[in-house]
Amino acid sequence: MSSAAHQCSKTLWEEGRRPGQEVASLTVALLLTATVLDLLLSDGLGLFFDLAFVSLCVGAALTVRPRDFFVIGVLPPLAMALVVLLLAVSDRASIARPDDGLAQAAISGLSRHGLALAFGYAACLGLLAMRRSFVERHPR
Template identity: 80%
Template sequence: MSSATQRHRTLWEEGRRPGREVASLVVALLLSATVVDLALSAGLGLFFDLAFVSLCVGAALAVRPPDFFLIGVLPPLAMALVVLLLGISDRGSIARADDGLVQAVLAGLSRHGIALALGYAACLGLLALRRSFVEHHPR
């Protein structure tokens, strides 16, 4: 195709990264955001929540279509991983310091439930839009 007839790729077509690469990057950045948030405050707060939602959106836009499933299940697993790690290492950052591990993990997940719901909904919604676009506009 000549440059005059080339079609510009839309936002829905842009994601071309392998799912494992995107998932690894999301987990690394989420753990980094956790460390930054804990350095700025006594527990996980708004910074972590905003980073989580942003990373969910970014992952849904970056992944290639064959790897949609991996990214579709990533948000709750990534949140659970962070909360579990904090439950093991620093319970007071997600719950009361004297809570048991299971109680602390459940408390941490419930305290960040809105961010989890928003991030997961945004991720799944964007993946559904991208899938629909890919099905209706084959290359």
């Protein structure tokens, strides 16, 4: 392989070049879309939402440019909290018992999807850490 061809090919860790605000906005929009689809397909927030959440966390971590890692590093818990709070206000039965109060419904929703939050957040932070390490070892 020639050195020119080697320099042109980028690794997975170098690919992300999108601004953090753009990636965060798209991630939240896709997460809200997945929420609506999950609620259309089932009675409450379920496995489809959890899988979409984890996938979106991974995608965001791989898409963002290095100088905006912080924005994506704080996104997963905030995005999950946003969805849960919106549902606690609009469709409480989808995340908790219908007679639960707002705060209790929000906490119930977060706890029911805590595993997805933990996996998504861990994957996001782990990928950002690997990308940061790679960027520091291979400066342009």
